[in-house]
Amino acid sequence: xxxxxxxxxxxxxxxxxxxxxxxxxxxxxxxxxxxxxxxxxxxxxxxxxxxxxxxxxxxxxxxxxxxxxxxxxxxxxxxxxxxxxxxxxxxxxxxxxxxxxxxxxxxxxxxxxxxxxxxxxxxxxxxxxxxxxxxxxxxxxxxxxxxxxxxxxxxxxxxxxxxxxxxxxxxxxxxxxxxxxxxxxxxxxxxxxxxxxxxxxxxxxxxxxxxxxxxxxxxxxxxxxxxxxxxxxxxxxxxxxxxxxxxxxxxxxxxxxxxxxxxxxxxxxxxxxxxxxxxxxxxxxxxxxxxxxxxxxxxxxxxxxxxxxxxxxxxxxxxxxxxxxxxxxxxxxxxxxxxxxxxxxxxxxxxxxxxxxxxxxxxxxxxxxxxxxxxxxxxxxxxxxxxxxxxxxxxxxxxxxxxxxxxxxxxxxxxxxxxxxxxxxxxxxxxxxxxxxxxxxxxxxxxxxxxxxxxxxxxxxxxxxxxxxxxxxxxxx
Amino acid sequence: xxxxxxxxxxxxxxxxxxxxxxxxxxxxxxxxxxxxxxxxxxxxxxxxxxxxxxxxxxxxxxxxxxxxxxxxxxxxxxxxxxxxxxxxxxxxxxxxxxxxxxxxxxxxxxxxxxxxxxxxxxxxxxxxxxxxxxxxxxxxxxxxxxxxxxxxxxxxxxxxxxxxxxxxxxxxxxxxxxxxxxxxxxxxxxxxxxxxxxxxxxxxxxxxxxxxxxxxxxxxxxxxxxxxxxxxxxxxxxxxxxxxxx
Numbered sequence: 001x002x003x004x005x006x007x008x009x010x011x012x013x014x015x016x017x018x019x020x021x022x023x024x025x026x027x028x029x030x031x032x033x034x035x036x037x038x039x040x041x042x043x044x045x046x047x048x049x050x051x052x053x054x055x056x057x058x059x060x061x062x063x064x065x066x067x068x069x070x071x072x073x074x075x076x077x078x079x080x081x082x083x084x085x086x087x088x089x090x091x092x093x094x095x096x097x098x099x100x101x102x103x104x105x106x107x108x109x110x111x112x113x114x115x116x117x118x119x120x121x122x123x124x125x126x127x128x129x130x131x132x133x134x135x136x137x138x139x140x141x142x143x144x145x146x147x148x149x150x151x152x153x154x155x156x157x158x159x160x161x162x163x164x165x166x167x168x169x170x171x172x173x174x175x176x177x178x179x180x181x182x183x184x185x186x187x188x189x190x191x192x193x194x195x196x197x198x199x200x201x202x203x204x205x206x207x208x209x210x211x212x213x214x215x216x217x218x219x220x221x222x223x224x225x226x227x228x229x230x231x232x233x234x235x236x237x238x239x240x241x242x243x244x245x246x247x248x249x250x251x252x253x254x255x256x257x258x259x260x261x262x263x264x265x266x267x268x269x270x271x272x273x274x275x276x277x278x279x280x281x282x283x284x285x286x287x288x289x290x291x292x293x294x295x296x297x298x299x300x301x302x303x304x305x306x307x308x309x310x311x312x313x314x315x316x317x318x319x320x321x322x323x324x325x326x327x328x329x330x331x332x333x334x335x336x337x338x339x340x341x342x343x344x345x346x347x348x349x350x351x352x353x354x355x356x357x358x359x360x361x362x363x364x365x366x367x368x369x370x371x372x373x374x375x376x377x378x379x380x381x382x383x384x385x386x387x388x389x390x391x392x393x394x395x396x397x398x399x400x401x402x403x404x405x406x407x408x409x410x411x412x413x414x415x416x417x418x419x420x421x422x423x424x425x426x427x428x429x430x431x432x433x434x435x436x437x438x439x440x441x442x443x444x445x446x447x448x449x450x451x452x453x454x455x456x457x458x459x460x461x462x463x464x465x466x467x468x469x470x471x472x473x474x475x476x477x
Numbered sequence: 478x479x480x481x482x483x484x485x486x487x488x489x490x491x492x493x494x495x496x497x498x499x500x501x502x503x504x505x506x507x508x509x510x511x512x513x514x515x516x517x518x519x520x521x522x523x524x525x526x527x528x529x530x531x532x533x534x535x536x537x538x539x540x541x542x543x544x545x546x547x548x549x550x551x552x553x554x555x556x557x558x559x560x561x562x563x564x565x566x567x568x569x570x571x572x573x574x575x576x577x578x579x580x581x582x583x584x585x586x587x588x589x590x591x592x593x594x595x596x597x598x599x600x601x602x603x604x605x606x607x608x609x610x611x612x613x614x615x616x617x618x619x620x621x622x623x624x625x626x627x628x629x630x631x632x633x634x635x636x637x638x639x640x641x642x643x644x645x646x647x648x649x650x651x652x653x654x655x656x657x658x659x660x661x662x663x664x665x666x667x668x669x670x671x672x673x674x675x676x677x678x679x680x681x682x683x684x685x686x687x688x689x690x691x692x693x694x695x696x697x698x699x700x701x702x703x704x705x706x707x708x709x710x711x712x713x714x715x716x717x718x719x720x721x722x723x
Contacts, residue, residue, distance in 0.1 A: 054639060061656050084658035164653055165633055165645035170608075 005087045006030060006045045012087055013080065015043060026056040026157060032091060037079060040094035048088065055176060057084070059157030062167050064090055066156045070131055073150040074124035095152055100140035108211040111243055118205045119272035124151040125201065126265035126424060129194045132162040132313050136191070138200035139181045160191045162313040179219045180207075184228045184256050187221075194313050195258040198268060202253025202261075209246065210238045214254060228256065229299035234286040244284035245275045251283040256298070263320035263353035266424040270322060270355070270403075273423060277403040320353035321426035326416050326449070327360050328431065329387035335462040336431040337391060343460045344429055345395055355401040358388040359419055361412035381406050413448035420453055428457045481505035482665060482681040484593070484626025486528075487543065488518025488565065489669025489719075492678035493527065495697035496668050503682060503693075511626045511665060512541025512593035514577065516558060517715050518669050519705035521565045525573040532576075540580035541593040541627070542602040548578040557712040564711060587685075588621035595662075596623050604628050608642045611662045616640075622661045622690075624681070629672035631679060631692050632664040647692040655688045663690055669702075670715075676722035 006028075010017045018031035021042070032043040046060035067078040067090055077093040100117075103109070109117070121143055128135060135142070136158040144152045158177050160166050168176065169191065177186060183199035190196070206214045214232030218224060232254055236242040249271055255261045262268040271278050289295070325344050327337060348354055362380060388404040395402075409415030420428055432446040450457040481500035486493045500508070508531050515521040532538050546554060546562045547569065554562065569577075582599045583592040594602045595610065597617035604627055605611050611634035614623060633645045637659045647653065655661045666679025673679075677694040684690075703716035 057658070058637065058641075061658065064656065065654055084656070088658075163648045163651040165635060165643045167635070167637070167643050167659075169643045170641055 006043065006089070012043075012089065013082060015041070015080075015091055017043065026059055031094065034079070034091075039077075040096070041079060042092050042094040044090045044092060046088050048084070058167050060088060060090075062159060063156045064088070065164050065167075066133060066159055066161050067092065069161070070128075070133065070156075072127050072131075073146065073148070074127045074152055076152060076154055095144050095146065095154070097144055097147075099154070100143040100145075103208075104140065107208055108239070109208050111209060111246060114205060114208045115246070115272055115275065117208065118201065119269050120145070120149065120151040121153075121201060121204070122265045122269035122272060123424070124153050125197050126269060128153055129197070129265055129313060129317055134160045134162075134192070134194050134313065135197050135200075136160060136186070137177055137181075138197050138204065139178045140204065162192065166191060179224050180213045180215060180217055182224060183258070185258055187225055187228060192313065193258050194265070194316060195261045195263070198253050198261050198265060199255075199258075201265075201268070202250055205253065206232065206235060206250050209242070209250070210235050212238060230295050231256070231290050233289055234283075237287045243275070244280055245271075245278040247286070248278050248280050248284035251286070264317050266317075266322055266426075267320065267355055270357075270423055274403060274405070277405070279399040279402075281400070319351055320355075321351060322357065322424060323347060323351075323354055323427045323429065324357045324359050324416075324420055324423070324425045326428065326430040326445075327358055327388060327391055329360055329384050329391070333431070333433075336433070336460070339462045340429060340431050340460050341391065341394060343458060347427070347429070347458075348395065348397070355403070356392070356395070356397060357419075357423065357425065358392050358402070358404045359416060360384050360388055360404075360406050361415050362406050362408045363412060364408055364410050381408075413445045413452075416445070416449050417452055420449075420455060426455050428453055428455060429460060430457060431460050431462075478506050478685045479504050480507050480509055480683040480685060482509040482511060482591075482624050482663075482683060483668050484511035484624075484665040484680075485513040485541070485629055485667035485669060486510070486518075486524050487513055487667065487669035488515050488521040488524050488561075489678075489702050490518070490520035490523045491698040491702040492669045492695075493524055495695045496678050496680045496693075497527075499693065499695050500680060500682065505682065508536035509591055509624065510536060510538040511591060511624060512539045512580065513543045513626065513667075514538075514541070515547060515562075515565045515569070516543030517561050517706075517711075518702065519709045519711060520702075521568050522570075522573065524669075525569060525576060529573070529576050537584050537586065537591055538580055539584055539591050539593055540577070540582055544577040544580060547574060557715060561711055561715060564709070585620065589685075590618050590620035590623040592623065592625050594627040595625055596620075602627065605632070605634075605662065605664050608634060608644045611644065611664075612636060612640070612642050615660045615662050618660075620660070621657065622655055622663060622683070622688075624663050624665065624683075626665045626667065628664060629667035629670060630664070631666035631673060633690070633692075634662040634664070636660045636662075647690075649692055649694045652684075652689040652691045655690055657688065661690075666692070666694075670719065671722045672718075674722050676720055 006017055008017055008019060015032040015034050020028055020030050022029040027044050027046045030043045032041045047056045064081045076095055079091040082089040135153055137155055142153060142155045144154060146152055181200040181203045183196035185193060186196055203214055215227045235247050235250060253261055325340060384406045385404050392402055407415040407419060428449060430446045430449055446459045450459055483496060510528055514524050514528050528538055547566050590596055592599050595605050595614035597613050615636045631647050633647050635643045665681050666673055668678045668680055671679055676699060677696045680693055682691045682693060699719050703719050706716040
């Protein structure tokens with residue numbers, strides 16, 4: 001191996017080396033500058049000399065392959081990499097501030113703060129998974145936040161890119177990573193399941209809201225393997241005021257079987273954004289761990305959860321989208337709402353892990369002050385929620401896959417677009433009114449949504465009626 | 478420099494033409510032909526003539542087992558391959574047969590090795606079917622990248638300095654950087670008779686500066702290639718399998 005060339009004042013490939021800002025076990029970080037790049041930069045240099053952990057080299061190779069391919073606000077921008085043949089390095093954007101590790105003395109955090117924090121991390125994970133990358137080392141010291149609020153995931157040395165060779169595949173006999181956060185399937189050698197990251201994020205959420213790590217700090221393989229059969233103490237047993245919805249979310253992330261966790265990070269982010277819509281199951285009630293008899297049965301029936309067939313990250317995410325159906329609950333839309341239900345049913349039939357958000361917009365007056373109660377004195381908001389649930393009942397969706405939302409807004413199209421954006425909706429299903437007075441005068445909501453949404457939009461019309469007569473005054477628009 | 482590497486053309490003119498067109502459009506500056514120009518397909522003359530012309534213009538070509546079988550009767554093959562080879566032999570003229578017979582078994586070019594089957598014993602025509610097969614090939618050469626074909630299924634293996642192996646099924650059109658510091662074995666899919674379930678023709682682009690390899694797939698006129706096999710009385714399975722990619 002060539003002697004490290006990186007020292008303060010040296011120039012490598014146009015980068016002038018400044019001070020060493022961090023010396024970790026696997027790599028050192030240097031502040032660097034480049035005449036053409038007007039941004040604070042860091043150069044990451046692996047420890048490759050004799051006697052160092054060989055894992056450092058492989059991890060760094062993996063990082064060099066993955067970093068230049070990542071994009072977006074949730075990853076550090078990569079400006080260049082250097083080869084092992086000369087001097088291995090990666091130059092990345094220097095994100096100001098500290099990692100989440102610095103918050104450890106403040107634990108447990110208030111529930112609301114933890115909810116906001118983890119929902120941002122879930123959004124970052126969703127973006128990473130969309131780029132075909134599984135992080136595999138989600139923990140406080142891998143997470144930073146931009147001034148603009150977005151979570152940034154750093155350190156890709158243990159990551160898996162579904163479109164690249166996995167250099168860590170056969171490198172280590174033992175699973176490599178951070179013991180307290182490692183998903184159980186990782187202990188069985190599975191490296192291609194994005195839900196492993198959701199488990200780690202569940203560990204983080206548990207830790208940040210209870211102050212305790214759900215599986216302790218055990219670093220030995222034996223201690224780590226316990227999570228293959230032993231469930232953690234329910235947080236409600238540790239903190240009496242622990243919200244049931246939060247326990248539901250945390251324990252779902254920490255399910256031993258990946259298939260029982262959230263199917264995607266976007267769906268986890270969705271629940272964190274709508275705590276009142278989290279469907280509570282027996283998980284939320286639990287005060288104690290499973291009985292020993294249950295845990296022991298799991299322990300000795302390990303064959304049941306041997307690694308399953310290889311999964312494709314992109315395929316798995318695509319099969320678990322968030323659908324939003326925009327519904328008008330007013331009288332006289334029965335035919336359109338039926339058509340919407342038929343279309344929604346067909347889409348859901350092909351996507352067993354999709355979740356559906358039924359959305360209605362309660363239109364506010366521009367000028368008049370709105371009353372919450374209608375003329376008959378009943379609450380409009382609640383009436384609409386009831387109507388949405390009623391519409392969805394024939395779909396026979398498991399409650400965990402369904403949520404209902406009433407948005408209050410002056411402009412329905414803008415409200416729907418914002419909802420889709422905020423909740424990472426993958427597909428909007430919306431009805432178009434036929435030749436109505438409102439459409440002619442107010443403009444079409446569906447056409448604005450279809451034109452401006454950043455996701456797919458299906459516009460549904462009721463079954464074709466008898467063709468309009470030429471003299472009937474058809475409105476073209 | 479951008480290399481375009483082709484393997485296992487097997488007398489399939491439509492597939493080879495389509496791949497050459499795409500490779501040229503993508504800016505390929507040098508061509509490498511990894512053997513098995515003939516056998517199975519019904520256009521051996523055109524394929525060999527094209528290969529001869531490319532070699533005259535500077536392309537690198539190595540010998541495959543079907544090319545060798547044209548000149549010798551000792552090579553053992555399955556019945557369909559044997560019928561196709563005997564038919565091919567009658568179609569080629571002296572110059573074409575000499576071209577095939579004189580092809581080298583392997584060519585080294587800078588840090589790259591081109592060979593039809595694998596590097597350890599190229600004349601034994603061993604198939605790379607597993608990580609262990611790949612390791613055997615990689616250990617036998619100091620080359621940074623070995624390019625081979627023969628199995629008709631794309632794969633990409635690497636070996637670290639501590640002899641740890643990785644295996645990978647490459648994704649179409651996604652460039653992968655072949656990092657220095659480890660050795661790589663790039664197994665190409667077939668131009669003329671893909672067997673990985675995807676019937677489109679396969680070839681590879683390699684950028685010698687950035688060390689990026691891209692596995693490409695090209696749709697081509699399968700019906701014409703298959704019809705010509707049937708018209709020439711070759712075993713019908715050789716035509717049928719083209720549309721199935723197996």
